[in-house]
Structures are given as structure tokens and as C-alpha cells.
Amino acid sequence: MYQESVDALILLNKLGYGKPDTGLQLNLVFNPVGYGLPPQQESLEHDYKKELAKRFGIVFNRLFTITNMPIKRFEHALIRDGELDIYMGKLMSAHYGENVESVMCKSLVSIGWQGSVYDCDFNQMLLMPLEGKTESRDEHEVEFRGRKLWDWVPADLVGREIQTGRHCFGCTAGAGSSCTGSL
Numbered sequence: 001m002y003q004e005s006v007d008a009l010i011l012l013n014k015l016g017y018g019k020p021d022t023g024l025q026l027n028l029v030f031n032p033v034g035y036g037l038p039p040q041q042e043s044l045e046h047d048y049k050k051e052l053a054k055r056f057g058i059v060f061n062r063l064f065t066i067t068n069m070p071i072k073r074f075e076h077a078l079i080r081d082g083e084l085d086i087y088m089g090k091l092m093s094a095h096y097g098e099n100v101e102s103v104m105c106k107s108l109v110s111i112g113w114q115g116s117v118y119d120c121d122f123n124q125m126l127l128m129p130l131e132g133k134t135e136s137r138d139e140h141e142v143e144f145r146g147r148k149l150w151d152w153v154p155a156d157l158v159g160r161e162i163q164t165g166r167h168c169f170g171c172t173a174g175a176g177s178s179c180t181g182s183l
């Protein structure tokens, strides 16, 4: 898998991705292995740029660090290993209030396969739409409830309450986390 990833990056570089003056972006994403928070994004990006260039001649634009969210498969692993409370404690004690201003749900939405609207892709995975909330865990049932993308106008979204849960501490802990890395 490691070698395949390296080969893919070399191929993308050959096509111009990540190279200066091509306008083709190549961004990498770093998820921590294990149950810790990501390291500082800028210094990790610096290290990756140095090492990938030295070892393989690979160049790229940005490296985004993303916190592992305590949902779905990762949550199951935490429960299996008896680490869920410890991990949640880490996220909550690293909560940084200023990150709340820039979490991605304040400026983006996520759209389901049938047009349901969610505050973010994590809420989408948790089947927590803006409307049509239900206890059902059936994705098909959730997708058929509530207004769809084409039923909303942008003004409806302004000032409305965001659907939150304990997983949101994954976005606000430490340096913060979003689809473009730290906040």
C-alpha cells in the first residue's frame, strides 16, 4: 500500500500535479495513527515535503492534518479497545473555543445521494440531516424525509441552529480540524 501510494504521487507529479506554475494542486491528508490528536500541521507539512522530496523526488502543495472523528468505524475501534472515554476526554480537554468560529458547518453543507441536506459530512454519516430527523438508522428512510436541496433557498440556512453532537469536539480540539486541515 505504501509503495502504491508513492507510485501514485510520482505519477501525479509527472502529470503536473503539485508542480509549480501548472495550476494543478496536489494536497495530502494526514490522519493520526492510533488514538492521539494530529501533530502541528505546518511543521508536519514541512517534514513531509523534505522527506518525500529527498526519498522519491515527490513535490506537493499542502498537507492537511485531520482529527479522527469518534464516529462509525473509528468509534467502533475505540469501543472495542475500551478507549472511547479516554479519547473523548482528550478531545474535550483540548477544546479550543475560538475554533467554533471557523468549523466548516458554518460555511458549507453536505448533500446526500437523494438530496437531503446535512451540516457536514460527519453528520451525514451519522444520518443527522437538517430536517427530517428520526431515530431510524436506515439511510434510505432518512434520505426520503425532510426538505431536499432544491426545496431550500440560501436565506433559510442563515441563522439556523446547527445539528451538533459529542463528535463535534473532533472539530474544535487542539488546532481544529476541517476538510482543509487545521482551522
Ligand code: SF4
Residues within 6 Å of the ligand: 103, 104, 105, 106, 119, 120, 121, 122, 123, 162, 163, 164, 165, 167, 168, 169, 171
Ligand atoms: S462535526 Fe459538528 S462541528 Fe464539525 S462540522 Fe460537523 S456539525 Fe460542525
